[in-house]
Amino acid sequence: MRNGNKPPRPHGGAFNRSQTPPKTFKVTESGELLLFLLDKLAPQGRNSVKSLLAHGQVSVDDRVEKLYNHPLRAGQIVTVRKDRTTVAPPLVGLRILHEDDAIIVVNKDAGLLSIATDKETELTAYRQLTAHVRLDNPTNRIFVLHRLDRETSGVMMFAKSEKVQQKMQEGWKDIVKERMYVALVEGMVKKTQGTITSWLKETSTLKMYSSFTPNDGQHAVTHYKVIRASRNYSLLEVHLETGRKNQIRVHMQDIGHPVANDKKYGAKTKPFSRLGLHARVLAFEHPTTGKLMRFETDVPKQFLSQFKEEPTS
Incomplete structure (x- = not known):
C-alpha cells in the first residue's frame, strides 16, 4: 500500500531536472578542484560552487568528483552541468x-x-x-x-x-x-x-x-x-x-x-x-x-x- 504525495524515485537510473548544455574547462596547471572552479565560474559564489560539487554536477575526465581538494593535473577536462543529474543507487533488501x-x-x-x-x-x-x-x-x-x-x-x-x-x-x-x-x-x-x-x-x-x-x-x-x-x-x-x-x-x-x-x-x-x-x-x-x-x-x-x-x- 502506498499513501502520500511523493512517489518513490526509480532506483538505479539517472534523472535530469533540466537539459542545459554543460560547461567544459581544460586544466592548464596543477591545483585543487574547488579553487579551479572558483576561478572559472567567477563571479559565482563559493557556497554555490560547493553546492555544485555536493550534488555531483562536476566531473573530471567524465568521472564525478565531490571533494573540494581533489587534485587536478594539466590536460584534464573539468565538466560542470547546470542541471542536477543524480544516479539513485539501488536499494538492497x-x-x-x-x-x-x-x-x-x-x-x-x-x-x-x-x-x-x-x-x-x-x-x-x-x-x-x-x-x-x-x-x-x-x-x-x-x-x-x-x-x-x-x-x-x-x-x-x-x-x-x-x-x-x-x-x-x-x-x-x-x-x-x-x-x-x-x-x-x-x-x-x-x-x-x-x-x-x-x-x-x-x-x-x-x-x-x-x-x-x-x-x-x-x-x-x-x-x-x-x-x-x-x-x-x-x-x-x-x-x-x-x-x-x-x-x-x-x-x-x-x-x-x-x-x-x-x-x-x-x-x-x-x-x-x-x-x-x-x-x-x-x-x-x-x-x-x-x-x-x-x-x-x-x-x-x-x-x-x-x-x-x-x-x-
Missing part, C-alpha cells in the same frame, strides 16, 4: 512503501540490519535511506523511530527530521495505532488466543529474559491469536501493546513455543535460513497531518509453506 516530507515507511527484508554502530561498515537500512534522501539535498538526514531485528522482516518507519522523531517517540503509544506481526512458532499452540505479560530484563551477554515479579524490569505485553496450526508449527498473529527489545521472541519462548529458527531463544528447528518473524502491519497517525496511515504486507511464503498440505483460508 529494502522497498519504500511511502515517503513524504516527514517520514519514510519501508518493507525490510530478513538479513538486513536496521542500523549499525559507527564502527560497523555493513550495509544497513539506515545507511541506504540516508543516501536516498541526500539525493535531493546533501544535508538531509533520517532519524530512527524503532528497529527490527536483523532476521525479522517487515514494515518499519524513519523520521526525516529531529522534530518529527521527537514528537513521534514522545507520543508513540498514542500515535501508533497498530503493530501486528506474524510469527511461525514451533509446535501446536493449543490455546487459540492469549496475552503474555512479564517484565523484561537483559543479561550481561545482551540476551533478554522475563521476570514475572511486578516492576522488575520493563513491562511487556504481547497478545497473540493462532491463524494456522499443525503438529510441527503454528502461525500466530501477534499484536504488541509494548515494544520492548526481543519481546515477541522472549514471550514465545515463555509459552513453550519459540519462534522457528530462533536458537537464541530456545528453537530446536530450522525450517528456513531466516527467523520466523515478520512485522506485517504498521498503522499510525501521521505526525504532521494527523491522518491515519496503515501499511500491510504479505505473510512470507516460507511461513505459509510449512502448512502446504492444509487448505488455504
Whole structure:
C-alpha cells in the first residue's frame, strides 16, 4: 500500500531536472578542484560552487568528483552541468512503501540490519535511506523511530527530521495505532488466543529474559491469536501493546513455543535460513497531518509453506 504525495524515485537510473548544455574547462596547471572552479565560474559564489560539487554536477575526465581538494593535473577536462543529474543507487533488501516530507515507511527484508554502530561498515537500512534522501539535498538526514531485528522482516518507519522523531517517540503509544506481526512458532499452540505479560530484563551477554515479579524490569505485553496450526508449527498473529527489545521472541519462548529458527531463544528447528518473524502491519497517525496511515504486507511464503498440505483460508 502506498499513501502520500511523493512517489518513490526509480532506483538505479539517472534523472535530469533540466537539459542545459554543460560547461567544459581544460586544466592548464596543477591545483585543487574547488579553487579551479572558483576561478572559472567567477563571479559565482563559493557556497554555490560547493553546492555544485555536493550534488555531483562536476566531473573530471567524465568521472564525478565531490571533494573540494581533489587534485587536478594539466590536460584534464573539468565538466560542470547546470542541471542536477543524480544516479539513485539501488536499494538492497529494502522497498519504500511511502515517503513524504516527514517520514519514510519501508518493507525490510530478513538479513538486513536496521542500523549499525559507527564502527560497523555493513550495509544497513539506515545507511541506504540516508543516501536516498541526500539525493535531493546533501544535508538531509533520517532519524530512527524503532528497529527490527536483523532476521525479522517487515514494515518499519524513519523520521526525516529531529522534530518529527521527537514528537513521534514522545507520543508513540498514542500515535501508533497498530503493530501486528506474524510469527511461525514451533509446535501446536493449543490455546487459540492469549496475552503474555512479564517484565523484561537483559543479561550481561545482551540476551533478554522475563521476570514475572511486578516492576522488575520493563513491562511487556504481547497478545497473540493462532491463524494456522499443525503438529510441527503454528502461525500466530501477534499484536504488541509494548515494544520492548526481543519481546515477541522472549514471550514465545515463555509459552513453550519459540519462534522457528530462533536458537537464541530456545528453537530446536530450522525450517528456513531466516527467523520466523515478520512485522506485517504498521498503522499510525501521521505526525504532521494527523491522518491515519496503515501499511500491510504479505505473510512470507516460507511461513505459509510449512502448512502446504492444509487448505488455504
